[in-house]
Amino acid sequence: MQILKRSTLVAVILFTAVGAFAQQNNPPITLKTLLYQVNANAPVLITDSAAIGIRKAQAAETRSSWLPNLKLNYQADIGTNNNVAGPYFGFGIIPSDSRGVRTQSNTTAVSANVGIAALDWEVYNFGAYGAQNKVANSDIQVEQSQFANSKYQLQSYAIGNYLQLLRLQNFLNIQARNIQRNVEIRRSVQSLAKSGVRAGVDTSIAEAELSKARLNYIELANQVKQTQLQLSAISGLPYQSIIPDTASDQELINQPAIVQTLSADTATHPLINYYQSVYQNSLQREEMVKKSYNPKIMLEAAAWGRGSSVDANDHFNSLSTGWGFDRNNYLVGIGVSYNLFDLRRRQLKLRTQKATTSYNARKLQEQKQLLSVNASQADVEMQTAQQRLLEIPHQLKAANDGYRQKLSLYKNGLTDIIELNAALNILYRAETDYAQAKFAYSNALFQKAVTDNQVNAVLNLLK
Numbered sequence: 001m002q003i004l005k006r007s008t009l010v011a012v013i014l015f016t017a018v019g020a021f022a023q024q025n026n027p028p029i030t031l032k033t034l035l036y037q038v039n040a041n042a043p044v045l046i047t048d049s050a051a052i053g054i055r056k057a058q059a060a061e062t063r064s065s066w067l068p069n070l071k072l073n074y075q076a077d078i079g080t081n082n083n084v085a086g087p088y089f090g091f092g093i094i095p096s097d098s099r100g101v102r103t104q105s106n107t108t109a110v111s112a113n114v115g116i117a118a119l120d121w122e123v124y125n126f127g128a129y130g131a132q133n134k135v136a137n138s139d140i141q142v143e144q145s146q147f148a149n150s151k152y153q154l155q156s157y158a159i160g161n162y163l164q165l166l167r168l169q170n171f172l173n174i175q176a177r178n179i180q181r182n183v184e185i186r187r188s189v190q191s192l193a194k195s196g197v198r199a200g201v202d203t204s205i206a207e208a209e210l211s212k213a214r215l216n217y218i219e220l221a222n223q224v225k226q227t228q229l230q231l232s233a234i235s236g237l238p239y240q241s242i243i244p245d246t247a248s249d250q251e252l253i254n255q256p257a258i259v260q261t262l263s264a265d266t267a268t269h270p271l272i273n274y275y276q277s278v279y280q281n282s283l284q285r286e287e288m289v290k291k292s293y294n295p296k297i298m299l300e301a302a303a304w305g306r307g308s309s310v311d312a313n314d315h316f317n318s319l320s321t322g323w324g325f326d327r328n329n330y331l332v333g334i335g336v337s338y339n340l341f342d343l344r345r346r347q348l349k350l351r352t353q354k355a356t357t358s359y360n361a362r363k364l365q366e367q368k369q370l371l372s373v374n375a376s377q378a379d380v381e382m383q384t385a386q387q388r389l390l391e392i393p394h395q396l397k398a399a400n401d402g403y404r405q406k407l408s409l410y411k412n413g414l415t416d417i418i419e420l421n422a423a424l425n426i427l428y429r430a431e432t433d434y435a436q437a438k439f440a441y442s443n444a445l446f447q448k449a450v451t452d453n454q455v456n457a458v459l460n461l462l463k
Contacts, residue, residue, distance in 0.1 A: 026240060026241045026243050027243070028243045028244060028245040028246070029237070029241065029242055029243060029244070029245070030245050030248070030462060031159065031162050031245070031248060031459065031462055032459055032462065034158060034162055034231065034235055034237075034242070035155055035158055035159070035459070037235040037236060037237055038154060038155065038158045038234050038235045039151060039155070040236075041234075041235055041236030042154055042234045042235070043234075044150060044154065044234075045147070045150060045151055045154065048143075048146065048147040048150050048151075049147060051143055051146075051147070052140065052143045052144055052147055054143075055136075055139050055140045055142075055143040056140055058136060058139065059133070059136035059137055059139065059140055062132050062133055062135075062136040063133055063136070065129065065132060066122075066129050068119055068120060068121030068122075068299070069118075069119070069120040069121070070117070070118070070119050070120075071116075071117070071118045071120075072115075072116075072117050073114075073115065073116040073117075073118070074113070074114070074115040074116075075113065075114055076111075076112075076113040076323070077111070077112050077113065078109055078110070078111050078112075078319065078322075079109065079110060079112075080106075080107050080108070080109065080110060081106075081108075081110045081308075081310055082102070082105055082106055082107055083101050083102075084101055102314070106316070108316045109319065110308060110309050110310050110316065110319075110322065111308070111309045111319040111320070111321075111322025111323065112306065112307060112308040112309065112322050113306070113307050113322065113323055113324070113325075114304060114305070114306045114307075115304060115305050115325065116302060116303070116304040117302065117303050117304070118300075118301070118302040119299065119300065119301040119302065120298065120299075120300060121298065121299040121300075122296050122297070122298055123297055123298070123299045124296075124297040125291070125294055125295070125296045125297070126291060126294035126295065127291045127294065128288070128291040128292050128294055128296075130291075131284070131287050131288035131290075131291045131292070132288055132292075134284045134287070134288070135281070135284045135285055135288050138277070138280060138281040138284045139281065141277045141280070141281070142274075142277045142278055142281050144277075145270070145273045145274040145276075145277040145278075146274055148270045148273065148274070149270040149271050149273070149274040151270070152270035152271070152450075152455075153270075153271075154234065155455065156446075156450045156455075157234070158231065158234060158235070159446050159450070159455070160443070160446075161227055161230050161231050162231065162244060163249075163439060163442050163443050163446065164227050164439075165224065165227045165228065165231065165242070165244045166244040166245075166246060166248065166249060166439070166442070167435060167436070167438075167439040168220060168223050168224045168227060169224060169243075169244050169246055170246060170249075170435040170438070170439075171220050171432060171435055172217065172220045172221060172224060173246070174428070174431045174432055174435060175213065175216050175217045175220055176217065177431070178213050178216075178424075178428050178431075179210065179213045179214060179217060181403075181424060181427075182206070182209050182210040182213050182424070183210060184407075185206050185209070185210075185407070185410075185417075185420065185421075185424070186203070186206040186207060186210055188407075188410070188411055189202045189203050189205075189206040189417065190203055190206075192411070192413075202416075202417040205417050205418075205421070206417065209421055209424075225239065228240070228242045245462075248442075248462050249438045249439065249441070249442045250438070251461060251462055252441070252442050252445055252458070252461060252462070253389060253438060253441055253442075255461055256386070258445075258457070258458065258461060261457070262448060262449060262452050262454045262457065262458075263452065263454075264371070264372075264375055264451070264452040264453070265452060265453040265454060266368060266371060266453070268453060269371065269453040270453070271367055271371070272364070272367060272368060272371070275360070275363055275364040275367050276364060278360050278363070278364075279357070279360040279361055279363075279364050282353065282356050282357040282360045283357055285353050285356075285357075286350065286353045286354060286357060289346065289349050289350045289353050290346070290350060292346075293339075293342040293343070293345060293346040295336055295337065295338040296336070296337045296338070297334065297335070297336055298334070298335040298336070298337060299333075299334060300331075300332070300333045300334075300335055301330075301331065301332045301333075302330065302331045302332075303328070303329070303330040303331075304328070304329055304330075305325030305327065305328045305329075306325060306326065306327050306329075307322055307323060307324045307325045307326045307327075308322050308326065309321045309322030310322075371451055374447070374451045375448060375451045375452055377447075378444050378445075378447040378448035378451055379448065381440065381443075381444035381447070382441065382444040382445060382448060384440075385437060385440040385441035385444050386441065388433075388437040388440065388441075389437050389438070389441060392430070392433055392434045392437050393434075395430045395433065395434075396430045396431065396433075396434055398430075399423075399426045399427040399429070399430035399431075400427055400430075402423050402426060402427070403423045403424055403426070403427040405423075406419055406420045406422075406423035406424075407420060407423075445458060446458060
């Protein structure tokens with residue numbers, strides 16, 4: 001059983017080492033390169049860009065709504081021409097019979113044909129067409145702003161995951177050094193135990209500490225792969241190739257002056273632009289509601305020809321004489337159409353649209369306030385991170401000196417394994433605190449950059 005456990009542990013360590021070696025063979029990928037791949041390959045951006053095409057097609061459709069209706073109709077009929085006097089409303093199913101009323105009923109079959117070209121054109125509607133086109137163009141602007149905001153938010157997501165990957169990679173390196181120290185301690189313990197200077201229980205304690213360090217390494221390696229997979233999903237890169245540049249956080253720390261140069265740019269912030277476009281779109285829809293119920297000036301025109309087997313003397317001739325046109329006519333007119341009850345409809349619809357506009361205006365103001373709060377929070381985080389970075393080197397140096405002293409004392413039999421492990425844990429915590437402080441600074445800097453719309457200014461600091 002003991003042999004099986006050792007074999008399993010060796011296999012796990014070899015597997016982890018092989019994976020780490022494979023990653024080391026891949027060159028580090030910079031944050032700029034990763035963001036370029038995200039902008040080019042992210043599925044959500046590809047979908048949003050297609051949505052812009054839909055809005056453009058809808059706008060083109062709206063621009064053509066001014067086109068007139070020109071209908072061509074022709075029909076050939078056989079039936080009776082036997083009418084009576086009296087008015088009625090047409091239901092669409094009562095056949096037309098334009099002949100005058102006869103003194104007696106006559107059900108002789110009659111042939112007839114008619115061809116009609118009818119034009120129906122709403123030539124002017126007091127700005128309704130223009131308002132519709134402005135709304136359609138505003139819809140395009142909203143979609144484009146949403147695409148830009150999605151791109152910006154996805155960029156922020158990718159930056160956050162990259163910084164997390166960088167943090168985990170630093171932790172992984174720290175854990176590797178911790179394993180090396182535990183191996184060194186175990187070697188010393190085994191040597192001292194064999195010579196009888198130390199008790200055998202020290203060997204067991206050293207083995208337990210080494211095993212715990214290895215298990216922590218395996219868990220950190222898993223977290224690294226999970227983060228790589230998340231970045232791979234939005235960048236299209238193989239997850240094994242997404243190796244963070246561990247020098248990037250130090251590059252940012254070495255340029256503290258950048259903090260003073262970052263000023264909020266809310267005028268062109270993608271998030272504000274999106275809500276601003278939604279608000280403007282709502283205003284345009286108000287204008288469209290106002291104008292959509294205006295009077296309509298119509299141009300009506302028609303030309304038609306008719307033929308019938310009944311002649312002008314009311315003689316019922318052969319059916320074959322009913323084909324072709326015997327009479328031709330035309331009609332042209334200008335008309336005005338207005339529904340008085342549209343005044344009430346317009347009032348109700350405009351009230352609803354104004355409520356929507358008010359909501360969008362408040363939403364815009366809310367987002368501006370949230371950005372301001374987030375910027376203040378990022379400033380506080382950066383100040384705290386800077387203070388940590390100034391203090392932690394003292395902790396790290398003291399912890400490293402303390403560990404070296406305890407190791408020397410242990411080798412000379414002047415302290416026990418418990419105190420040595422305590423010193424090792426203090427050193428490990430100091431190293432992880434330093435890595436966490438560097439992450440906190442970089443994360444706060446990019447959070448401020450995202451909030452202030454200054455991401456490119458920070459990215460330009462990286463090689």
